[in-house]
Amino acid sequence: MLVMVGASASGKTEIAKILINQYHFKKMVTFTTRPIRPDEKDGVDYYFLTPQEFQLKKARGEFIETVEYANHFYGTSFNEAASDRVLIVDPNGANVLFEKLNSRAVFFYLEASEEVRSKRMELRGDHLRDIKERIKKDREVFKKEALNHIDYHIDTNVKSLLALSEEIFSCYINHIEKTIT
Secondary structure, three states, X not given: OEEEEEOOOOOHHHHHHHHXXXXXXXXXXXXXXXXXXOOOOEOOOEEEOOHHHHHHHHHOOOEEEEEEEOOEEEEEEHHHOOOOEEEEEOHHHXXXXXXXXXXXXXXXXXXXXXXXXXXXXXXXXXXXXXXXXXXXXXXXXXXXXXXXXXXXXXXXXXXXHHHHHXXXXXXXXHHHHHHHO
């Protein structure tokens, strides 16, 4: 499993789409209680649940890990876990996954400056108030030091999404080959 961690607008989602389309990974669809965005589809981008539905699944033990971020819940289901999947999580989620999956997952930390991330959020149509809130929250949540394990640190400030995807795929393949031999 390829696991990516990074603050808002660090490139995770767009890189995941390229990895899925060009390198035949599958998206590990996670669950969330946040509102669906206009360009998203239920069951494709996330499984969108009410807070009550989410808490019921959590109580049944259906999630590998869960997190509350920006007043919404996110969860990774045991049923979705597979070796050909791409998963995007926060540092706490990555730590839990590393603890539970260890070498069965390759962990990438994606980083971009606050200025670059702010511009990306503006371009995707996020409201200025939301951008400021995310940047502030991300300063606390997405510190590299918060991760117990990182296989690869990727700077997403300058390279194109395609170049970043190629770099991540190459690192992933090299990592897998090393663990097999």
